[in-house]
Amino acid sequence: MEINISPFNKKTSKKTQIKIMFNLISKRYDILNRIITFGLDLRWRKNLVNKIKPQNPKIILDVATGTGDLAIELSKTKAEKIIGIDISDQMIEIAKKKIRKKNLNSLIKVLESNSENMNFKNDYFDIVTVSYGVRNFENLNKGLSEIFRVLKPTGKIYILETSLPKSPILLFFYKFYVRILTSIIGILFSNYKLPYKYLLNSASIFPFGDDFNNILMKNGFINIKNESQILGVSTIYFASKP
Numbered sequence: 001m002e003i004n005i006s007p008f009n010k011k012t013s014k015k016t017q018i019k020i021m022f023n024l025i026s027k028r029y030d031i032l033n034r035i036i037t038f039g040l041d042l043r044w045r046k047n048l049v050n051k052i053k054p055q056n057p058k059i060i061l062d063v064a065t066g067t068g069d070l071a072i073e074l075s076k077t078k079a080e081k082i083i084g085i086d087i088s089d090q091m092i093e094i095a096k097k098k099i100r101k102k103n104l105n106s107l108i109k110v111l112e113s114n115s116e117n118m119n120f121k122n123d124y125f126d127i128v129t130v131s132y133g134v135r136n137f138e139n140l141n142k143g144l145s146e147i148f149r150v151l152k153p154t155g156k157i158y159i160l161e162t163s164l165p166k167s168p169i170l171l172f173f174y175k176f177y178v179r180i181l182t183s184i185i186g187i188l189f190s191n192y193k194l195p196y197k198y199l200l201n202s203a204s205i206f207p208f209g210d211d212f213n214n215i216l217m218k219n220g221f222i223n224i225k226n227e228s229q230i231l232g233v234s235t236i237y238f239a240s241k242p
């Protein structure tokens with residue numbers, strides 16, 4: 001299955017293209033997310049954090065933290081330290097502003113770092129989260145094996161990622177919606193056309209459900225479960241390091 005499509009189809013690496021792309025769309029990323037998902041993305045991040053709360057993690061890593069929405073939501077756990085990492089400096093700048101505004105600077109630190117080659121020691125984090133990040137990794141297995149490495153034994157990974165509705169009727173409407181959305185964004189913001197074409201197309205081909213569970217299993221995770229969110233257009237995966 002071809003999952004490694006890139007935003008601009010240029011000769012530079014996917015990682016470089018992803019960084020350029022998110023830098024380009026960073027200022028409108030949050031508002032477009034709210035519009036495209038009708039605000040449901042906020043609910044899905046909340047659902048993920050609600051699963052984490054009862055476990056009382058002390059140190060959490062939010063990989064591909066972007067503008068920091070999940071890292072900020074994670075502040076509702078009793079964590080003592082939350083670290084967010086991302087390769088896009090512009091997304092991080094916005095995350096930092098939001099964190100400062102909410103007076104969460106002492107709890108949440110955001111760093112520019114690549115999830116496929118992290119500067120953290122082995123067995124360090126209680127929990128690692130990734131929301132809408134894994135499908136943008138240049139090398140998915142490398143990213144997942146790095147997360148595995150930095151998690152403590154019995155630590156857990158929580159991933160929120162796009163998926164496709166199971167019902168053929170819903171799938172038809174979903175694909176129709178994506179096509180219309182790509183055209184509207186292209187008309188309103190011409191320089192966002194390729195980024196959003198990539199974001200929406202990659203959501204349509206990225207492995208989900210059992211296929212993604214299998215990828216987690218191949219990377220050493222156990223007790224793998226997934227929960228489809230409303231309409232099946234996003235899924236929460238959770239699994240443990242043995």
Ligand SMILES: C[S@@+](CC[C@H](N)C(=O)[O-])C[C@H]1O[C@@H](n2cnc3c(N)ncnc32)[C@H](O)[C@@H]1O
Nearest residue numbers: 022064065066086087088091114115131132136
């Ligand atoms: C769709 S955004 C998701 C942001 C945020 N987690 C959210 O829920 O809105 C994907 C983010 O993944 C980041 N990203 C992609 N590949 C990465 C990598 N290898 N290491 C760290 N961040 C990465 C991008 O820069 C971008 O900010």
